Amino acid sequence: MPINAIASNNAIINGANKPATIVYSTESGTILEVLEDLVILDKTEITKYQIHTLEDVSPSTLLPGLVDSHVHLNEPGRTSWEGFETGTQAAISGGVTTVIDMPLNAIPPTTNVENFKVKLEAAQGQMWCDVGFWGGLVPHNLSDLVPLVKAGVRGFKGFLLDSGVEEFPPIGKEYIKKALRILGKEDTMMMFHAELPTVDDEQQQHEDNHREYSSFLSSRPDSFEIDAINLILECLRTIDGPVPPVHIVHLASMKAVPLIREARASGLPITTETCFHYLCIAAEQIPDGATYFKCCPPIRSEFNRQGLWDALYEGVITSVVSDHSPCTPELKNLPKGDFFDSWGGIASVGLGLPLMFTQDCSLVDIVTWCCEKTSKQAGMFHQKGAIAPGYDADLVVFDTKSEHVITNSSVYFKNKLTAYNGMVVKGTVLKTILRGQVVYTKANGVTKAPLGKTLLDPRR
Structure with missing residues (x-):
């Protein structure tokens, strides 16, 4: 089972911004473990798992x-x-x-x-x-x-x-x-x-x-x-x-x-x-x-x-x-x-x-x-909306130091018209991970293949 890890000295976990290393499965698409207060730089240090890749995204922030x-x-x-x-x-x-x-x-x-x-x-x-x-x-x-x-x-x-x-x-x-x-x-x-x-x-x-x-x-x-x-x-x-x-x-x-x-x-x-x-x-x-x-x-x-x-x-x-x-x-x-x-x-x-x-x-x-x-x-807080073991490995790498301008030409909407055209905003999404799979990077845009799914399970 392919297992990856991602780390940052800034991660939003349990209502706080703290260092963390997040271990997740690309097969099940779920978070296996959250190592709070630890930024691990060598994947061999995570002895519990055979880590395939380990990425440190510091100083960017990891969000759900x-x-x-x-x-x-x-x-x-x-x-x-x-x-x-x-x-x-x-x-x-x-x-x-x-x-x-x-x-x-x-x-x-x-x-x-x-x-x-x-x-x-x-x-x-x-x-x-x-x-x-x-x-x-x-x-x-x-x-x-x-x-x-x-x-x-x-x-x-x-x-x-x-x-x-x-x-x-x-x-x-x-x-x-x-x-x-x-x-x-x-x-x-x-x-x-x-x-x-x-x-x-x-x-x-x-x-x-x-x-x-x-x-x-x-x-x-x-x-x-x-x-x-x-x-x-x-x-x-x-x-x-x-x-x-x-x-x-x-x-x-x-x-x-x-x-x-x-x-x-x-x-x-x-x-x-x-x-x-x-x-x-x-x-x-x-x-x-x-x-x-x-x-x-x-x-x-x-x-x-x-x-x-x-x-x-x-x-x-x-x-x-x-x-x-x-x-x-x-x-x-x-x-x-x-x-x-x-x-x-x-x-x-x-x-x-x-x-x-x-x-x-x-x-x-x-x-x-x-x-x-x-x-x-939406009745899915057992699965979505937090960085925690058992949750979907839905993660965002957010650069808090940058600024960019929202423009109509840069948005992905079908009709490129928004009230925010020309607005200067703080922060940039560098990467989006959906259930353990990278689906967007700032450098390369969205993936060619759609990896989303419908959510029809009963509310919890």
């Missing part, structure tokens, strides 16, 4: 592979927007070894087992990282939820307002309560895009300049998020009996943080994530007509951005994800620059590690938010 639990790969059906090949290549280029695919915007959406099989078939031979899957909550698919759990989806996502695609309609209060009861005895999770406009909001005519970001921002106020979360909490509180954990995706409003804090303090099983763009970009920075900054909920003010960071450090926000939601440049309507008449979504899978590190948070915190918590959310 990131787990991005919110990615839209869009295949099949909208593969012109993104696909398994380009999306997973973008992921591994940034040290993301696992992505969890959202049930939309592919056609068909992952809302029943038949559709799920179509998705799985499309993924075969195209995964450069490991891929798990969320199912969808849509009207009239209550009977499909438990079969989807049995088929391997890791949880479910629903919208409380128009998702933007007709094949994934929104759900309401009665559906949510029924789904909570149905899934209460299953090992799964329910997630919500938490925006809820009122009738007046939906009928409001926006007469402001549609090229001005402030017009779009005012059209989706904080109250959308607050009202949606209140509705979800109301549903949770009315259920007498077991309920699955609930997760709020892409929280953008700091004004909604007290609701989550109070609900968690009362014992309700609710968590929430935010996104790289909400933590790294403020509304005041967004130029007129720059529709590649449009996303829903919207990027809010600098004051709000700082409030989200506070909630993250407090632990009320538990994880950070990309919400990689790409589209073709035509759908961003760049020549017109109309924020109302363009697709909302920011492409960023694989960019999160340097983006977060540039914000001067520690690598220990980044691993907590982007590896451990996201892995726990």
Whole structure:
């Protein structure tokens, strides 16, 4: 059995940055042993194993592979927007070894087992990282939820307002309560895009300049998020009996943080994530007509951005994800620059590690938010998200001393358009290892052969 070792005087293990030598099998793809506080330079010193190769990557830092639990790969059906090949290549280029695919915007959406099989078939031979899957909550698919759990989806996502695609309609209060009861005895999770406009909001005519970001921002106020979360909490509180954990995706409003804090303090099983763009970009920075900054909920003010960071450090926000939601440049309507008449979504899978590190948070915190918590959310923290014996040998070599510029031309996305174009960031991923196999190096790019696999095992 081929056994390798990798060492560094900086490794993120058990909530600390420390020297370590990691022994792993390329056959089983798992970590065999972690020798903490030791940087071994001679493979013959590891007498317990017959080491094939030993690499010292000091002073670069060894991290567990990131787990991005919110990615839209869009295949099949909208593969012109993104696909398994380009999306997973973008992921591994940034040290993301696992992505969890959202049930939309592919056609068909992952809302029943038949559709799920179509998705799985499309993924075969195209995964450069490991891929798990969320199912969808849509009207009239209550009977499909438990079969989807049995088929391997890791949880479910629903919208409380128009998702933007007709094949994934929104759900309401009665559906949510029924789904909570149905899934209460299953090992799964329910997630919500938490925006809820009122009738007046939906009928409001926006007469402001549609090229001005402030017009779009005012059209989706904080109250959308607050009202949606209140509705979800109301549903949770009315259920007498077991309920699955609930997760709020892409929280953008700091004004909604007290609701989550109070609900968690009362014992309700609710968590929430935010996104790289909400933590790294403020509304005041967004130029007129720059529709590649449009996303829903919207990027809010600098004051709000700082409030989200506070909630993250407090632990009320538990994880950070990309919400990689790409589209073709035509759908961003760049020549017109109309924020109302363009697709909302920011492409960023694989960019999160340097983006977060540039914000001067520690690598220990980044691993907590982007590896451990996201892995726990997806029910795979026995396997992914940490450097520990028995875990997958998903490892990242990260050079903390370098800087680089994110450019549209350098990203691996299918459509090379991101809100981070031109941003100078700290740190560079030098190498990504997936289950013991090198899948990316800065020098040579991604491997020719896809080594990723689907993750359909039951949650743990």
